[in-house]
Amino acid sequence: MADPPDRARLARSRRTFIRLTGATFLGGSAAAIAACGGGKKQDTETTVSTTQAQGDAAVLNAALELEYTAVAAYEIGIGMLKGRALADAREFLAHEREHAAALTRAVTDLGTEPVKPRARSAYAAGFPRIKSATDFLDFALDVESTAVAAYLDSLAALNTDPLRAEMASIMTNEAEHLAVISGLLRRPQVPNAFVTGESPT
Amino acid sequence: MRLTRRQVLMASAAGAAFPSVALADDKKAMTAAALSSSLAAVQVAVVSYEAIANAGILERSVQSTFRSFLQQENAHAKALGDALDQMGKSQPVPPRRNEIGGLDSLKTQAQALAFAIGFERRAISTYYRSMSNLKDANALKTLASIMGCDGQHVTVLRQLAHQPAVPNAFETGAA
Numbered sequence: 335m336a337d338p339p340d341r342a343r344l345a346r347s348r349r350t351f352i353r354l355t356g357a358t359f360l361g362g363s364a365a366a367i368a369a370c371g372g373g374k375k376q377d378t379e380t381t382v383s384t385t386q387a388q389g390d391a392a393v394l395n396a397a398l399e400l401e402y403t404a405v406a407a408y409e410i411g412i413g414m415l416k417g418r419a420l421a422d423a424r425e426f427l428a429h430e431r432e433h434a435a436a437l438t439r440a441v442t443d444l445g446t447e448p449v450k451p452r453a454r455s456a457y458a459a460g461f462p463r464i465k466s467a468t469d470f471l472d473f474a475l476d477v478e479s480t481a482v483a484a485y486l487d488s489l490a491a492l493n494t495d496p497l498r499a500e501m502a503s504i505m506t507n508e509a510e511h512l513a514v515i516s517g518l519l520r521r522p523q524v525p526n527a528f529v530t531g532e533s534p535t
Numbered sequence: 536m537r538l539t540r541r542q543v544l545m546a547s548a549a550g551a552a553f554p555s556v557a558l559a560d561d562k563k564a565m566t567a568a569a570l571s572s573s574l575a576a577v578q579v580a581v582v583s584y585e586a587i588a589n590a591g592i593l594e595r596s597v598q599s600t601f602r603s604f605l606q607q608e609n610a611h612a613k614a615l616g617d618a619l620d621q622m623g624k625s626q627p628v629p630p631r632r633n634e635i636g637g638l639d640s641l642k643t644q645a646q647a648l649a650f651a652i653g654f655e656r657r658a659i660s661t662y663y664r665s666m667s668n669l670k671d672a673n674a675l676k677t678l679a680s681i682m683g684c685d686g687q688h689v690t691v692l693r694q695l696a697h698q699p700a701v702p703n704a705f706e707t708g709a710a
Binding site for chain 2: 342403412422425426428429432433458482484487489491495496498500502503505506507509510511512513514523524526527528529530
Protein backbone atom coordinates (compact mmCIF):
# COMPACT_ATOMS: atom_id res chain seq x y z
CA MET A 335 0.00 0.00 0.00
CA ALA A 336 1.19 3.55 -0.69
CA ASP A 337 2.49 5.63 2.21
CA PRO A 338 0.14 8.33 3.56
CA PRO A 339 1.43 11.34 1.54
CA ASP A 340 1.23 9.31 -1.70
CA ARG A 341 -2.23 8.13 -0.82
CA ALA A 342 -3.38 11.66 -0.14
CA ARG A 343 -1.99 12.85 -3.49
CA LEU A 344 -3.60 9.94 -5.31
CA ALA A 345 -6.91 10.62 -3.62
CA ARG A 346 -6.77 14.27 -4.67
CA SER A 347 -6.13 13.38 -8.29
CA ARG A 348 -8.92 10.77 -8.25
CA ARG A 349 -11.38 13.25 -6.87
CA THR A 350 -10.35 15.91 -9.37
CA PHE A 351 -10.97 13.54 -12.24
CA ILE A 352 -14.34 12.38 -10.97
CA ARG A 353 -15.48 15.92 -10.25
CA LEU A 354 -14.56 16.95 -13.76
CA THR A 355 -16.58 14.03 -15.06
CA GLY A 356 -19.60 15.14 -13.07
CA ALA A 357 -19.00 18.87 -13.43
CA THR A 358 -22.21 19.45 -15.31
CA PHE A 359 -24.28 17.66 -12.70
CA LEU A 360 -26.16 20.69 -11.53
CA GLY A 361 -27.59 21.92 -14.77
CA GLY A 362 -31.12 22.84 -13.74
CA SER A 363 -34.27 20.90 -12.98
CA ALA A 364 -37.47 18.88 -13.70
CA ALA A 365 -40.28 17.09 -15.74
CA ALA A 366 -43.45 15.02 -15.75
CA ILE A 367 -42.77 11.32 -15.57
CA ALA A 368 -43.78 8.68 -13.12
CA ALA A 369 -40.45 7.41 -11.91
CA CYS A 370 -36.98 6.65 -13.15
CA GLY A 371 -36.46 3.19 -11.87
CA GLY A 372 -36.58 1.08 -8.80
CA GLY A 373 -39.37 2.29 -6.62
CA LYS A 374 -43.11 1.91 -6.87
CA LYS A 375 -44.94 4.11 -9.30
CA GLN A 376 -46.13 7.27 -7.60
CA ASP A 377 -49.80 8.19 -7.51
CA THR A 378 -49.33 11.89 -8.05
CA GLU A 379 -48.02 13.38 -11.22
CA THR A 380 -46.54 16.82 -11.41
CA THR A 381 -46.95 19.15 -14.29
CA VAL A 382 -43.78 20.97 -15.18
CA SER A 383 -42.82 23.30 -17.97
CA THR A 384 -40.73 22.30 -20.96
CA THR A 385 -37.86 24.37 -19.60
CA GLN A 386 -38.10 22.59 -16.27
CA ALA A 387 -38.21 19.24 -18.04
CA GLN A 388 -35.07 20.12 -19.98
CA GLY A 389 -33.42 21.19 -16.75
CA ASP A 390 -34.30 17.90 -15.10
CA ALA A 391 -32.99 16.02 -18.10
CA ALA A 392 -29.67 17.87 -17.80
CA VAL A 393 -29.38 16.85 -14.16
CA LEU A 394 -30.23 13.24 -14.99
CA ASN A 395 -27.82 13.16 -17.92
CA ALA A 396 -25.00 14.32 -15.65
CA ALA A 397 -25.95 11.58 -13.19
CA LEU A 398 -25.94 9.13 -16.07
CA GLU A 399 -22.39 10.14 -16.99
CA LEU A 400 -21.34 9.49 -13.38
CA GLU A 401 -22.97 6.06 -13.54
CA TYR A 402 -21.07 5.28 -16.77
CA THR A 403 -17.88 6.28 -14.95
CA ALA A 404 -18.75 3.93 -12.09
CA VAL A 405 -19.53 1.09 -14.51
CA ALA A 406 -16.19 1.61 -16.28
CA ALA A 407 -14.35 1.73 -12.96
CA TYR A 408 -15.86 -1.56 -11.75
CA GLU A 409 -15.35 -3.24 -15.14
CA ILE A 410 -11.67 -2.30 -15.08
CA GLY A 411 -11.01 -2.97 -11.40
CA ILE A 412 -12.94 -6.18 -10.99
CA GLY A 413 -10.10 -8.28 -12.40
CA MET A 414 -7.92 -7.35 -9.45
CA LEU A 415 -10.30 -8.66 -6.84
CA LYS A 416 -10.85 -12.06 -5.30
CA GLY A 417 -13.24 -13.74 -2.91
CA ARG A 418 -15.69 -11.54 -1.01
CA ALA A 419 -14.47 -8.34 -2.62
CA LEU A 420 -14.95 -9.79 -6.09
CA ALA A 421 -18.48 -10.95 -5.29
CA ASP A 422 -19.40 -7.55 -3.88
CA ALA A 423 -17.89 -5.67 -6.82
CA ARG A 424 -19.80 -7.85 -9.30
CA GLU A 425 -23.01 -7.03 -7.48
CA PHE A 426 -22.24 -3.32 -7.36
CA LEU A 427 -21.39 -3.29 -11.06
CA ALA A 428 -24.83 -4.77 -11.74
CA HIS A 429 -26.39 -2.08 -9.56
CA GLU A 430 -24.58 0.72 -11.41
CA ARG A 431 -25.80 -0.72 -14.71
CA GLU A 432 -29.36 -0.74 -13.34
CA HIS A 433 -28.99 2.89 -12.28
CA ALA A 434 -27.72 3.80 -15.75
CA ALA A 435 -30.64 1.99 -17.40
CA ALA A 436 -33.16 3.71 -15.12
CA LEU A 437 -31.66 7.14 -15.74
CA THR A 438 -31.61 6.49 -19.49
CA ARG A 439 -35.33 5.66 -19.40
CA ALA A 440 -36.08 8.75 -17.31
CA VAL A 441 -34.20 11.10 -19.64
CA THR A 442 -35.98 9.57 -22.63
CA ASP A 443 -39.34 9.99 -20.90
CA LEU A 444 -38.52 13.66 -20.47
CA GLY A 445 -38.25 13.97 -24.24
CA THR A 446 -34.49 14.42 -24.24
CA GLU A 447 -31.68 12.37 -25.72
CA PRO A 448 -29.79 10.47 -23.03
CA VAL A 449 -26.01 10.76 -23.12
CA LYS A 450 -24.28 7.70 -24.54
CA PRO A 451 -21.41 5.96 -22.80
CA ARG A 452 -17.97 6.69 -24.18
CA ALA A 453 -15.51 3.93 -24.99
CA ARG A 454 -14.19 2.24 -21.86
CA SER A 455 -10.68 3.40 -22.78
CA ALA A 456 -11.85 7.01 -22.61
CA TYR A 457 -12.82 6.55 -18.98
CA ALA A 458 -9.74 4.49 -18.22
CA ALA A 459 -7.49 7.22 -19.60
CA GLY A 460 -8.63 9.51 -16.81
CA PHE A 461 -8.43 6.98 -14.01
CA PRO A 462 -5.43 6.86 -11.66
CA ARG A 463 -2.97 4.00 -11.96
CA ILE A 464 -4.48 1.05 -10.18
CA LYS A 465 -1.93 -1.61 -9.29
CA SER A 466 -3.62 -3.59 -6.56
CA ALA A 467 -6.94 -4.56 -5.06
CA THR A 468 -6.46 -1.94 -2.36
CA ASP A 469 -5.79 0.76 -4.97
CA PHE A 470 -8.99 -0.21 -6.74
CA LEU A 471 -11.09 -0.28 -3.56
CA ASP A 472 -9.73 3.18 -2.65
CA PHE A 473 -10.72 4.40 -6.11
CA ALA A 474 -14.14 2.76 -5.83
CA LEU A 475 -14.65 4.63 -2.54
CA ASP A 476 -13.98 7.91 -4.32
CA VAL A 477 -16.25 7.03 -7.24
CA GLU A 478 -19.13 6.10 -4.92
CA SER A 479 -18.50 9.03 -2.61
CA THR A 480 -18.53 11.50 -5.49
CA ALA A 481 -21.78 9.99 -6.74
CA VAL A 482 -23.38 10.37 -3.31
CA ALA A 483 -22.36 14.04 -3.13
CA ALA A 484 -23.65 14.69 -6.65
CA TYR A 485 -27.02 13.03 -6.03
CA LEU A 486 -27.41 14.95 -2.77
CA ASP A 487 -26.70 18.24 -4.50
CA SER A 488 -29.11 17.43 -7.32
CA LEU A 489 -32.19 16.71 -5.20
CA ALA A 490 -33.29 20.29 -4.67
CA ALA A 491 -32.75 21.06 -8.35
CA LEU A 492 -35.33 18.52 -9.51
CA ASN A 493 -38.85 19.82 -10.14
CA THR A 494 -40.46 16.48 -10.88
CA ASP A 495 -41.62 15.21 -7.51
CA PRO A 496 -41.17 11.43 -8.00
CA LEU A 497 -37.69 11.95 -9.42
CA ARG A 498 -36.44 13.22 -6.08
CA ALA A 499 -37.47 9.97 -4.40
CA GLU A 500 -35.84 7.88 -7.10
CA MET A 501 -32.60 9.86 -7.00
CA ALA A 502 -32.57 9.47 -3.20
CA SER A 503 -33.02 5.71 -3.56
CA ILE A 504 -30.00 5.55 -5.88
CA MET A 505 -27.98 7.80 -3.58
CA THR A 506 -28.77 5.56 -0.62
CA ASN A 507 -27.73 2.51 -2.64
CA GLU A 508 -24.36 4.20 -3.37
CA ALA A 509 -24.02 4.97 0.35
CA GLU A 510 -24.58 1.27 1.05
CA HIS A 511 -21.83 0.40 -1.43
CA LEU A 512 -19.58 2.79 0.48
CA ALA A 513 -20.27 0.94 3.73
CA VAL A 514 -19.36 -2.42 2.21
CA ILE A 515 -16.20 -1.15 0.49
CA SER A 516 -15.09 0.61 3.68
CA GLY A 517 -15.53 -2.71 5.49
CA LEU A 518 -13.40 -4.50 2.89
CA LEU A 519 -10.70 -1.89 3.53
CA ARG A 520 -11.11 -2.41 7.31
CA ARG A 521 -12.24 1.15 7.82
CA PRO A 522 -15.27 2.36 9.79
CA GLN A 523 -18.34 1.41 7.76
CA VAL A 524 -20.62 4.17 9.04
CA PRO A 525 -18.22 6.95 10.02
CA ASN A 526 -20.75 9.80 10.05
CA ALA A 527 -24.36 10.31 11.11
CA PHE A 528 -24.98 12.30 7.92
CA VAL A 529 -23.84 10.85 4.62
CA THR A 530 -22.64 13.74 2.49
CA GLY A 531 -20.34 11.98 0.07
CA GLU A 532 -17.22 13.67 1.36
CA SER A 533 -14.37 11.37 0.57
CA PRO A 534 -13.00 9.50 3.56
CA THR A 535 -9.52 9.26 2.00
CA MET B 536 -71.55 50.50 -6.26
CA ARG B 537 -68.58 51.51 -8.30
CA LEU B 538 -65.13 50.58 -7.14
CA THR B 539 -62.41 53.16 -7.13
CA ARG B 540 -59.35 52.52 -9.25
CA ARG B 541 -57.32 51.97 -6.05
CA GLN B 542 -59.82 49.36 -4.79
CA VAL B 543 -59.66 47.52 -8.09
CA LEU B 544 -55.89 47.50 -7.95
CA MET B 545 -55.86 46.31 -4.34
CA ALA B 546 -58.34 43.55 -5.07
CA SER B 547 -56.30 42.48 -8.05
CA ALA B 548 -53.07 42.46 -6.02
CA ALA B 549 -54.69 40.44 -3.25
CA GLY B 550 -55.92 37.91 -5.76
CA ALA B 551 -52.50 37.62 -7.28
CA ALA B 552 -50.78 37.32 -3.92
CA PHE B 553 -53.14 34.78 -2.40
CA PRO B 554 -52.09 31.74 -4.46
CA SER B 555 -48.42 32.25 -3.62
CA VAL B 556 -49.23 32.64 0.08
CA ALA B 557 -51.32 29.47 -0.10
CA LEU B 558 -48.53 27.67 -1.94
CA ALA B 559 -45.96 28.79 0.63
CA ASP B 560 -48.21 27.60 3.46
CA ASP B 561 -48.74 24.34 1.63
CA LYS B 562 -45.00 23.86 1.16
CA LYS B 563 -44.34 24.63 4.82
CA ALA B 564 -47.04 22.21 5.96
CA MET B 565 -45.68 19.44 3.72
CA THR B 566 -42.14 20.05 4.96
CA ALA B 567 -43.28 19.95 8.58
CA ALA B 568 -45.27 16.75 8.00
CA ALA B 569 -42.30 15.07 6.31
CA LEU B 570 -39.91 16.12 9.08
CA SER B 571 -42.35 15.06 11.78
CA SER B 572 -43.02 11.59 10.35
CA SER B 573 -39.28 11.11 9.79
CA LEU B 574 -38.52 12.16 13.37
CA ALA B 575 -41.12 9.69 14.64
CA ALA B 576 -39.32 6.91 12.73
CA VAL B 577 -35.97 8.01 14.16
CA GLN B 578 -37.41 8.06 17.69
CA VAL B 579 -38.40 4.41 17.31
CA ALA B 580 -34.81 3.65 16.31
CA VAL B 581 -33.39 5.58 19.28
CA VAL B 582 -35.58 3.83 21.84
CA SER B 583 -35.04 0.43 20.22
CA TYR B 584 -31.24 0.66 19.88
CA GLU B 585 -30.95 1.78 23.50
CA ALA B 586 -33.19 -0.99 24.79
CA ILE B 587 -31.46 -3.71 22.75
CA ALA B 588 -27.95 -2.49 23.60
CA ASN B 589 -28.81 -2.70 27.31
CA ALA B 590 -30.66 -6.01 27.12
CA GLY B 591 -27.58 -8.19 27.51
CA ILE B 592 -28.35 -10.28 24.43
CA LEU B 593 -25.63 -8.98 22.09
CA GLU B 594 -22.02 -10.02 21.63
CA ARG B 595 -19.61 -7.29 22.66
CA SER B 596 -18.71 -6.17 19.12
CA VAL B 597 -22.35 -6.11 18.02
CA GLN B 598 -23.30 -4.20 21.16
CA SER B 599 -20.64 -1.63 20.27
CA THR B 600 -22.14 -1.32 16.78
CA PHE B 601 -25.61 -0.79 18.25
CA ARG B 602 -24.30 1.91 20.60
CA SER B 603 -22.59 3.66 17.71
CA PHE B 604 -25.80 3.55 15.66
CA LEU B 605 -27.72 4.84 18.70
CA GLN B 606 -25.45 7.90 18.82
CA GLN B 607 -26.04 8.54 15.14
CA GLU B 608 -29.81 8.16 15.51
CA ASN B 609 -29.66 10.68 18.37
CA ALA B 610 -27.87 13.08 15.99
CA HIS B 611 -30.63 12.50 13.41
CA ALA B 612 -33.31 13.18 16.04
CA LYS B 613 -31.62 16.41 17.05
CA ALA B 614 -31.28 17.64 13.46
CA LEU B 615 -34.92 16.89 12.64
CA GLY B 616 -36.13 18.27 15.97
CA ASP B 617 -34.16 21.48 15.47
CA ALA B 618 -35.61 21.85 11.98
CA LEU B 619 -39.15 21.50 13.35
CA ASP B 620 -38.38 23.96 16.17
CA GLN B 621 -37.15 26.51 13.65
CA MET B 622 -40.45 26.17 11.80
CA GLY B 623 -42.37 26.71 15.03
CA LYS B 624 -43.78 23.19 14.84
CA SER B 625 -43.99 20.78 17.75
CA GLN B 626 -42.00 17.55 17.82
CA PRO B 627 -43.73 14.18 18.11
CA VAL B 628 -43.57 12.57 21.54
CA PRO B 629 -41.02 9.70 21.59
CA PRO B 630 -42.58 6.27 22.07
CA ARG B 631 -42.16 4.30 25.31
CA ARG B 632 -40.42 0.93 25.07
CA ASN B 633 -43.63 -0.97 25.61
CA GLU B 634 -45.32 0.93 22.79
CA ILE B 635 -42.90 -0.53 20.25
CA GLY B 636 -44.34 -3.90 19.29
CA GLY B 637 -41.99 -6.85 19.75
CA LEU B 638 -39.15 -4.90 21.38
CA ASP B 639 -39.55 -6.35 24.85
CA SER B 640 -39.76 -9.93 23.61
CA LEU B 641 -36.33 -10.04 21.92
CA LYS B 642 -34.28 -12.87 23.42
CA THR B 643 -31.39 -13.51 21.02
CA GLN B 644 -28.91 -11.54 18.95
CA ALA B 645 -30.40 -12.94 15.75
CA GLN B 646 -33.84 -11.69 16.77
CA ALA B 647 -32.38 -8.30 17.69
CA LEU B 648 -30.64 -7.96 14.32
CA ALA B 649 -33.82 -8.89 12.44
CA PHE B 650 -35.77 -6.38 14.53
CA ALA B 651 -33.24 -3.61 13.88
CA ILE B 652 -33.21 -4.34 10.15
CA GLY B 653 -37.00 -3.98 10.26
CA PHE B 654 -37.13 -0.57 11.95
CA GLU B 655 -34.25 0.80 9.85
CA ARG B 656 -36.07 -0.26 6.69
CA ARG B 657 -39.31 1.30 7.86
CA ALA B 658 -37.43 4.54 8.56
CA ILE B 659 -35.87 4.50 5.07
CA SER B 660 -39.31 3.89 3.58
CA THR B 661 -40.64 6.93 5.46
CA TYR B 662 -37.81 9.15 4.13
CA TYR B 663 -38.26 7.78 0.61
CA ARG B 664 -41.97 8.58 0.59
CA SER B 665 -41.28 12.05 1.99
CA MET B 666 -38.88 12.93 -0.81
CA SER B 667 -41.63 13.40 -3.37
CA ASN B 668 -43.45 15.90 -1.17
CA LEU B 669 -40.46 17.88 0.03
CA LYS B 670 -39.42 20.98 -1.87
CA ASP B 671 -37.38 22.77 0.79
CA ALA B 672 -33.70 22.43 -0.18
CA ASN B 673 -32.34 22.26 3.38
CA ALA B 674 -34.91 19.72 4.51
CA LEU B 675 -34.26 17.62 1.40
CA LYS B 676 -30.54 17.54 2.02
CA THR B 677 -30.89 16.76 5.72
CA LEU B 678 -33.36 13.96 5.11
CA ALA B 679 -31.37 12.47 2.24
CA SER B 680 -28.14 12.48 4.26
CA ILE B 681 -29.99 10.71 7.09
CA MET B 682 -31.49 8.24 4.59
CA GLY B 683 -27.97 7.47 3.35
CA CYS B 684 -26.75 6.86 6.90
CA ASP B 685 -29.66 4.56 7.71
CA GLY B 686 -28.95 2.73 4.45
CA GLN B 687 -25.45 2.13 5.77
CA HIS B 688 -26.86 0.96 9.12
CA VAL B 689 -29.11 -1.58 7.45
CA THR B 690 -26.20 -2.76 5.29
CA VAL B 691 -24.01 -3.45 8.32
CA LEU B 692 -26.91 -5.10 10.15
CA ARG B 693 -27.54 -7.37 7.16
CA GLN B 694 -23.88 -8.36 7.14
CA LEU B 695 -24.04 -9.16 10.85
CA ALA B 696 -27.17 -11.22 10.19
CA HIS B 697 -25.39 -13.05 7.32
CA GLN B 698 -27.83 -11.69 4.74
CA PRO B 699 -26.92 -10.15 1.36
CA ALA B 700 -25.54 -6.73 2.31
CA VAL B 701 -27.01 -4.71 -0.57
CA PRO B 702 -29.74 -6.80 -2.17
CA ASN B 703 -31.24 -4.11 -4.43
CA ALA B 704 -29.97 -1.38 -6.74
CA PHE B 705 -32.60 1.02 -5.39
CA GLU B 706 -32.95 1.43 -1.64
CA THR B 707 -36.54 2.31 -0.87
CA GLY B 708 -36.86 0.52 2.44
CA ALA B 709 -39.21 -2.00 0.87
CA ALA B 710 -38.84 -5.69 1.62
